[in-house]
Amino acid sequence: GGGISAYTATPAYQTNAVPGMGSVAHRAVADVAFNADPASGQYVAVQTPGAASVSWLSVGGTSLSTPQWAGLLAIANATRAQLGKLALGAPHALLYGQIASVPGTYASVFADITKGTDGSCALCSAKLGYDPLSGLGTPNVTGLLSALTAAGTAAAPVVTPAAVSGKVGTAFSYATAVTAANPVAYSLTGAPAGMAISSSGVVSWATTVAGNYSVTVVAKDSKTGLSGLGVLTIAISAPLPPAVASASIPGKPGVALAFTVSVTAANPVTYTLAGAPSGMAISSAGVVSWASPVLGSYNVTVTAKDSKTGLTGQGLYSVKIAAAGPVISASAMNGVAGKPLSGSIGITDTGATALSISISGVPQGMGFTMSGSTLSATWASPVAGSYSLKVVVVDNLGLSATLTIPVNIAAK
Known part of the structure; x- marks a missing residue:
C-alpha cells in the first residue's frame, strides 16, 4: 500500500527534483514496487533442514517483496566491499537523489509504473514518475546493482567529542x-535539566549544578538524514570559599596602623572583623586600619564572604602593639681645655611612663640637667683628654637602651 503520512515530516530527499513527486506535506510511501501480487504471487522453494524433499509455496505481498529488496541490497553491499567501498546504509537519499533525479539513470534503474489504480483511493493511481501506489517503480536488478555499486555514499556528520569543565554559579557554554x-x-541526549543546544551547535546551561555529566550531541544532516554523534564529558566543580591568609602584624602604641588582607576568591567579597579592638576597622577593599593603636596583643578574625555563592573564608591576624623601648641620640662632645663645654642627649620612649637614666665614665666637674626629653651636659672647666660617657636608659616596661658618647678635650 501507499499514501502520505499524517505525522512524519517530509524527508529531505523527497523533493520536486524527483519526477512526479511535486510537493508533499509529509512523508510519502511507498519507495519502490515489486512483482508481489498476493493473488498470483511467485513460487518459492522451501526445504526443511535435514529433509530431502522440497516443497513449493506461492508467496506474494510484503512477505515476498521485503526479502527480495533485502537481497538486492546485500548483493550491492557485498560488491562494494570487494571494491573497497563503504556499505550503503539507508539507501533513500541515493535512490531519490543520484538515481531518480537523473533522467537517464532513472530509466535504466527503474521500470516506471504509469498505469493502474486501486479502487476509489484518490492517491492510488499510477502515473509518470513517483506515485504512492508504486513509488519510484519496479527495480531493474542489473541497472540497480550497477548504480548502487558505483555510487558514492553520503558521509554522516562527525561530531568531535570533548571533555569540558565549568563551575557552579557560572553559566556554561560550549561550541x-x-x-x-x-x-x-x-539535539541532546542525556543532558541535565536546563541544558540546551542552539541551532548553531552551542551547548548552554544557565544554572549549573555540581557533578559529572556525559551528554551526547546528535547532529542530523538536513539533506541526507544521516546522523552523527559525539559525547561531551562535562565536569562542573563546586564553588570554593574565599581563601583568607593569616599573618602576624606588628605595631607601636599611638602610631597609626594599616595593612591589607590577602584574599583569593572567584568573585567579589565583603569583609567583616571579629575580635577587633576599639577603633580598628576594615574597608570594602580589605584594608584594616587603626588610627591610634593601644599597647597589647590582639587576635583579629577577618571573614570574607563571596558575593555570588555566599560562601565564607576566614583568616586570623595576630596584631601585637609593643613599645619600641628607649631611644638615645647624641653626638660626640668636642672642646678645649679650660673653656666651658656643653652638649645634649636626646631620650625618647613612646609608650613608657617612667625612665631610669644612669651615666658612667663622667669626668670630674661635668654635670647634667633634664628638661623634657633632653638631657643637657655641662662642664665649666674641661680637662684635656679623651673620655667616654656610657648612658643607660631603662623604662617602666623593662626595655632598655645603651649609648656610648665620646668626649674629646684638646689642650690649649
Whole structure:
C-alpha cells in the first residue's frame, strides 16, 4: 500500500527534483514496487533442514517483496566491499537523489509504473514518475546493482567529542565542533535539566549544578538524514570559599596602623572583623586600619564572604602593639681645655611612663640637667683628654637602651 503520512515530516530527499513527486506535506510511501501480487504471487522453494524433499509455496505481498529488496541490497553491499567501498546504509537519499533525479539513470534503474489504480483511493493511481501506489517503480536488478555499486555514499556528520569543565554559579557554554557536508540540526541526549543546544551547535546551561555529566550531541544532516554523534564529558566543580591568609602584624602604641588582607576568591567579597579592638576597622577593599593603636596583643578574625555563592573564608591576624623601648641620640662632645663645654642627649620612649637614666665614665666637674626629653651636659672647666660617657636608659616596661658618647678635650 501507499499514501502520505499524517505525522512524519517530509524527508529531505523527497523533493520536486524527483519526477512526479511535486510537493508533499509529509512523508510519502511507498519507495519502490515489486512483482508481489498476493493473488498470483511467485513460487518459492522451501526445504526443511535435514529433509530431502522440497516443497513449493506461492508467496506474494510484503512477505515476498521485503526479502527480495533485502537481497538486492546485500548483493550491492557485498560488491562494494570487494571494491573497497563503504556499505550503503539507508539507501533513500541515493535512490531519490543520484538515481531518480537523473533522467537517464532513472530509466535504466527503474521500470516506471504509469498505469493502474486501486479502487476509489484518490492517491492510488499510477502515473509518470513517483506515485504512492508504486513509488519510484519496479527495480531493474542489473541497472540497480550497477548504480548502487558505483555510487558514492553520503558521509554522516562527525561530531568531535570533548571533555569540558565549568563551575557552579557560572553559566556554561560550549561550541560543538561538527564536520558535515550540509547544514545539520542538533539535539541532546542525556543532558541535565536546563541544558540546551542552539541551532548553531552551542551547548548552554544557565544554572549549573555540581557533578559529572556525559551528554551526547546528535547532529542530523538536513539533506541526507544521516546522523552523527559525539559525547561531551562535562565536569562542573563546586564553588570554593574565599581563601583568607593569616599573618602576624606588628605595631607601636599611638602610631597609626594599616595593612591589607590577602584574599583569593572567584568573585567579589565583603569583609567583616571579629575580635577587633576599639577603633580598628576594615574597608570594602580589605584594608584594616587603626588610627591610634593601644599597647597589647590582639587576635583579629577577618571573614570574607563571596558575593555570588555566599560562601565564607576566614583568616586570623595576630596584631601585637609593643613599645619600641628607649631611644638615645647624641653626638660626640668636642672642646678645649679650660673653656666651658656643653652638649645634649636626646631620650625618647613612646609608650613608657617612667625612665631610669644612669651615666658612667663622667669626668670630674661635668654635670647634667633634664628638661623634657633632653638631657643637657655641662662642664665649666674641661680637662684635656679623651673620655667616654656610657648612658643607660631603662623604662617602666623593662626595655632598655645603651649609648656610648665620646668626649674629646684638646689642650690649649
